[in-house]
Amino acid sequence: MPSIGNKLKHLAASETSLARQVRSALVGTLFASPASLIVGALTCSFTAGTIAWASGSFALLLCSIAIHVVGILRVVCYVAYLRAGEDDVRQDKVYWERLYEIGAWLYSSLLGMLAFLTLIWVGHNVLALMASTTAIGYGAGVAARNAGRPVIAIGQLCLSTLPISLGLAFGPDPLGWILAVLIVFFVIGIMDISLQIYEVVYSALSGQQEKVEVAERFEKMARSDMLTGLDNRLAMQMRLGELLDTIDADDDLKIAVIWMDLDHFKTINDTLGHLAGDKVLIVTSQRVKAVLGDRGWLARFGGDEFVIMAKVDSTEEAQAVGEEILESVSQPVSVNDNTIEVGASLGIAVAPEHGRQSEAILKNADIALYHAKNDGGKKVRCFEPFMHEDFLMHRQIESGLKRALERNEFTLLFQPIVDIETGLTKSFEALLRWKHPELGQISPAVFIPVAENAGLIGDITKWVLREACTAAAGWPSHINVSVNISPALLKQTELPVTIIETLVNTGMVARRLELEITESVLLDKSPNTNSLLKQLQKMGLRLCLDDFGTGFSSLTYLRSWEFDTIKIDKSFTRNITESTTDQKIIKAVVQLARSLRAFTVAEGIETAEQLAGVREAGCSHVQGYYYAKPMPAVEALARIESEFVPEEGQRAAS
Ligand code: C2E
Ligand code: CA
Numbered sequence: 039m040p041s042i043g044n045k046l047k048h049l050a051a052s053e054t055s056l057a058r059q060v061r062s063a064l065v066g067t068l069f070a071s072p073a074s075l076i077v078g079a080l081t082c083s084f085t086a087g088t089i090a091w092a093s094g095s096f097a098l099l100l101c102s103i104a105i106h107v108v109g110i111l112r113v114v115c116y117v118a119y120l121r122a123g124e125d126d127v128r129q130d131k132v133y134w135e136r137l138y139e140i141g142a143w144l145y146s147s148l149l150g151m152l153a154f155l156t157l158i159w160v161g162h163n164v165l166a167l168m169a170s171t172t173a174i175g176y177g178a179g180v181a182a183r184n185a186g187r188p189v190i191a192i193g194q195l196c197l198s199t200l201p202i203s204l205g206l207a208f209g210p211d212p213l214g215w216i217l218a219v220l221i222v223f224f225v226i227g228i229m230d231i232s233l234q235i236y237e238v239v240y241s242a243l244s245g246q247q248e249k250v251e252v253a254e255r256f257e258k259m260a261r262s263d264m265l266t267g268l269d270n271r272l273a274m275q276m277r278l279g280e281l282l283d284t285i286d287a288d289d290d291l292k293i294a295v296i297w298m299d300l301d302h303f304k305t306i307n308d309t310l311g312h313l314a315g316d317k318v319l320i321v322t323s324q325r326v327k328a329v330l331g332d333r334g335w336l337a338r339f340g341g342d343e344f345v346i347m348a349k350v351d352s353t354e355e356a357q358a359v360g361e362e363i364l365e366s367v368s369q370p371v372s373v374n375d376n377t378i379e380v381g382a383s384l385g386i387a388v389a390p391e392h393g394r395q396s397e398a399i400l401k402n403a404d405i406a407l408y409h410a411k412n413d414g415g416k417k418v419r420c421f422e423p424f425m426h427e428d429f430l431m432h433r434q435i436e437s438g439l440k441r442a443l444e445r446n447e448f449t450l451l452f453q454p455i456v457d458i459e460t461g462l463t464k465s466f467e468a469l470l471r472w473k474h475p476e477l478g479q480i481s482p483a484v485f486i487p488v489a490e491n492a493g494l495i496g497d498i499t500k501w502v503l504r505e506a507c508t509a510a511a512g513w514p515s516h517i518n519v520s521v522n523i524s525p526a527l528l529k530q531t532e533l534p535v536t537i538i539e540t541l542v543n544t545g546m547v548a549r550r551l552e553l554e555i556t557e558s559v560l561l562d563k564s565p566n567t568n569s570l571l572k573q574l575q576k577m578g579l580r581l582c583l584d585d586f587g588t589g590f591s592s593l594t595y596l597r598s599w600e601f602d603t604i605k606i607d608k609s610f611t612r613n614i615t616e617s618t619t620d621q622k623i624i625k626a627v628v629q630l631a632r633s634l635r636a637f638t639v640a641e642g643i644e645t646a647e648q649l650a651g652v653r654e655a656g657c658s659h660v661q662g663y664y665y666a667k668p669m670p671a672v673e674a675l676a677r678i679e680s681e682f683v684p685e686e687g688q689r690a691a692s
């Protein structure tokens with residue numbers, strides 16, 4: 039059992055560390071039972087009045103009047119407390135506590151004084167008994183009643199009872215002196231009870247408060263994203279629901295929902311690690327917040343997806359906000375001595391135009407995002423109704439692609455690349471074909487980007503490599519095969535391993551396999567891509583720069599990379615007969631390629647005129663419908679064999 043000293047120490051300590059809510063509840067107990075306060079005031083006033091009247095003492099009359107006045111004021115104060123709004127009271131608990139304390143101590147002092155004066159002046163046993171029992175009864179009662187604020191309670195106890203001891207001590211009767219001492223012990227005993235009650239009340243309230251705090255903390259956690267501290271999906275959806283309710287009331291109000299997804303975030307995570315990825319997410323969230331200011335709200339939807347909501351006047355304003363965000367997010371981020379550029383794609387839907395329900399508006403923003411991504415990333419797209427159909431089609435393609443490999447829906451065709459001088463096949467480009475069970479034949483130009491976005495291109499390319507190498511392994515050794523490699527794959531370190539496995543399994547020679555890559559791969563100056571390309575070249579693979587002329591067409595690429603082949607894009611060869619500029623460009627590229635000892639393949643040759651044009655420009659090889667369309671492996675083999683028929687003078691049948 040803790041001693042009264044320890045209890046007082048604990049009281050002093052707990053007073054300073056008292057949680058606001060706990061203190062507020064404790065103060066509330068002072069005002070909790072109106073009946074006890076009113077009954078107490080009435081009884082005391084009646085006793086004081088009786089003693090003043092019976093004794094005829096002027097001092098006791100004044101004391102009695104004071105007891106009446108203070109008693110009335112305390113009741114008034116009590117009513118005022120009850121009338122004050124719940125919020126005001128809660129905010130200003132200290133004020134009400136002080137007010138109560140002053141009233142309580144003043145009242146107790148007056149009762150103590152009444153008993154003291156009655157004891158030393160009146161000399162009437164019944165009146166002395168009346169005053170003393172009232173003061174002691176009051177002191178003991180409030181010590182229990184107000185134990186929630188023990189300083190007040192103990193103060194009241196001492197002020198109302200100790201004057202009785204004092205009165206007895208001044209008296210002539212030795213029995214009175216004994217009683218005076220006993221009353222002090224009695225006060226100490228009651229104090230202990232008061233502190234005991236306080237401890238019980240305090241720990242009950244603190245426990246309750248802790249529970250409330252834990253519940254609040256859990257609720258906050260459930261609504262926010264741990265990494266960025268932003269609202270999470272749940273919180274955002276609730277906020278969106280509330281915001282959408284407000285548009286019903288205000289016709290001019292529009293709510294823009296901007297769905298943002300970082301471009302190539304997975305690559306950052308895979309190559310630089312999760313900590314770097316986290317840093318990018320944090321920096322991104324800070325930047326978006328800075329752009330938004332108090333114009334809107336930002337939430338992280340998980341992974342690298344963010345959703346922004348803003349009140350706007352028009353779709354154009356929403357687009358402008360999106361552009362601002364993209365601009366800011368696209369600034370370089372420095373992570374562990376690396377400076378990385380993080381692009382983003384943003385899809386916007388505006389309520390009420392694009393939906394009034396949060397589900398619809400989020401879905402449409404997602405559809406717009408899908409289009410922004412399909413446009414190559416670093417784009418802001420606002421939802422348009424046509425996107426919906428496109429989206430469904432894309433989704434159908436995407437889900438179909440996931441099953442296409444296991445259902446054997448792919449086929450590989452081979453299009454010959456012909457030596458312009460001899461007309462003989464030099465190699466075949468492997469081109470993928472897919473027949474969707476419902477949509478029918480789909481162009482690779484359509485499904486390859488979908489496969490890239492859905493992360494399926496790795497498995498598909500593995501299949502293409504295997505089929506292409508299996509076919510080519512059966513061809514004469516001077517005929518090569520080329521396979522298109524998506525830029526996304528050149529950021530992944532598995533590619534060399536996949537290729538080695540394929541070569542070993544199919545018995546193909548590395549030098550006969552050519553990888554066709556587009557310029558966009560070289561634009562990305564990441565050290566990973568660089569070392570991967572070097573590794574592939576070291577393995578003896580041939581490299582072909584595909585679609586030259588469509589991108590940035592920087593001649594420096596040609597110098598810094600030892601390409602075995604440069605493919606001049608169809609768009610150039612198509613116009614070669616009409617445009618002298620195109621012809622000049624092709625000539626310049628051919629000359630440079632020659633100096634670098636690379637072959638040049640003119641793509642998309644359909645007519646004899648085009649063939650003459652590229653021959654004139656000096657191209658070493660051609661590919662196009664003029665010679666042959668992409669064909670199945672058996673036909674490719676037949677073509678190779680036919681080129682060796684002696685009567686045809688080893689001339690290709692074209
Ligand atoms: P690409 O690499 O530029 O392939 C050449 C495209 O031109 C092929 O289209 C081919 O059929 C077409 N073509 C060839 N000669 C002519 C011609 O004389 N006139 C015209 N108009 N077109 C001609 P295809 O097979 O539809 O492939 C389209 C694109 O899809 C390819 O362009 C390539 O980027 C991609 N692709 C195809 N197969 C694969 C693959 O296995 N992997 C990857 N990553 N991409 C592939
Ligand atoms: Ca190609």
Ligand code: CA
Nearest residue numbers: 584585605641
């Ligand atoms: Ca091409």
